[in-house]
Amino acid sequence: MQRNLPPFELVYPSTAQDAVNLRSECYSSCYLAGGTHLIPHWRTVERPPELVINLKRVAPWNTDDLVNTSWLTPLATISDLQKHMFSHPGFSGLSTAAREFGAPLIEPLATVTGNLAAARSNCALAAPLITLAAKVHYVSIVGSGHVSVDDLFEKPGCTTLPHGALITAIEIPTPPPNSHGAHLSLRGGTTSSPLIVAASTLVELNDDGTVRGGRLSITNAASTPREVIAAQEILRAHTRLDDIVGDLGQAAADAADPDDDRWGSAKYRKRMTRVVTERLIKSIASIPTTEVATQ
Ligand SMILES: Cc1cc2nc3c(=O)[nH]c(=O)nc-3n(C[C@H](O)[C@H](O)[C@H](O)COP(=O)(O)OP(=O)(O)OC[C@H]3O[C@@H](n4cnc5c(N)ncnc54)[C@H](O)[C@@H]3O)c2cc1C
Numbered sequence: 001m002q003r004n005l006p007p008f009e010l011v012y013p014s015t016a017q018d019a020v021n022l023r024s025e026c027y028s029s030c031y032l033a034g035g036t037h038l039i040p041h042w043r044t045v046e047r048p049p050e051l052v053i054n055l056k057r058v059a060p061w062n063t064d065d066l067v068n069t070s071w072l073t074p075l076a077t078i079s080d081l082q083k084h085m086f087s088h089p090g091f092s093g094l095s096t097a098a099r100e101f102g103a104p105l106i107e108p109l110a111t112v113t114g115n116l117a118a119a120r121s122n123c124a125l126a127a128p129l130i131t132l133a134a135k136v137h138y139v140s141i142v143g144s145g146h147v148s149v150d151d152l153f154e155k156p157g158c159t160t161l162p163h164g165a166l167i168t169a170i171e172i173p174t175p176p177p178n179s180h181g182a183h184l185s186l187r188g189g190t191t192s193s194p195l196i197v198a199a200s201t202l203v204e205l206n207d208d209g210t211v212r213g214g215r216l217s218i219t220n221a222a223s224t225p226r227e228v229i230a231a232q233e234i235l236r237a238h239t240r241l242d243d244i245v246g247d248l249g250q251a252a253a254d255a256a257d258p259d260d261d262r263w264g265s266a267k268y269r270k271r272m273t274r275v276v277t278e279r280l281i282k283s284i285a286s287i288p289t290t291e292v293a294t295q
Helices: 016-025 038-044 078-083 089-099 112-117 126-131 230-234 241-255 266-285 289-293
Strands: 009-011 029-032 051-054 135-140 143-148 153-155 166-171 179-187 195-205 211-219
Touching (some): 016 166, 078 112, 089 179, 089 195, 126 179, 179 266, 195 241, 211 230, 211 241
Parallel strands (some): 009 051, 029 051
């Protein structure tokens, strides 16, 4: 049931350090970016904290240059990502996940950082960012640091960052030469229906089209998005992708540990993890070798 928002104090710090200080001075506080996760959450699940720290005016994040090839600022939104032309085919998985976000009305508000920091099992952008070896940079009252996106999630709603950490950037390394990314999601009905399961991959190919490395990750197939670790070894096979489709599907299903929910049973979700992964890998295997090798 939706309820009116209870009152809370809203502040607009102008620097990242001010934001961190405010967060550390008030235990009942949180950061707010686009608010598309938090505000519905406060209306239905949990009351808002006493102090809400809106990041919209933090300089220099409040400029137009929110996305470049290797860095996203914390205010970069799903729409910013959709507009940004990543030319390297290794970014195809990330571009697809951003395009298929599934909620056009909120895409100009919803940030990539908020998507990760909410640490939901169905977080749309985590899987492609894991395959790209992206890192989250943060500052906190005890110092600054970075953590790779595959190590970011502790449990639903909870990251491994220090208490009160403020994410200051998402770093996305340039994919290796001759690599190709892809992302595939299965939803409960139309493109805006709830996500059943999704998989992302970044595959590195030799000039003859055989595979020399890569990564695979899955979303909504466990309590938080995760990498399919066994896939790294399978993808180093120096064989044709067609020959390892089944092995990768099995590895993804083995890594999945879903719960039942009203959109599908755990058994169905696990089976779909395999199906989606196999279709994802076949979609790359069907790209002509010359097309991949020349990019
Ligand atoms: C109608 C609707 C459809 C949606 N569809 C999808 C979907 O298809 N896929 C999907 O993944 N999600 C979806 N969402 C959820 C949500 O929109 C996204 O997760 C969005 O990216 C959250 O970003 P935000 O900027 O709105 O985060 P906010 O709500 O502002 O914050 C989310 C969390 O991130 C934290 N946070 C924000 N910025 C920082 C920072 N710089 N440092 C540390 N912590 C920070 C906040 O404290 C909070 O815990 C949907 C939501 C709605 C309402």
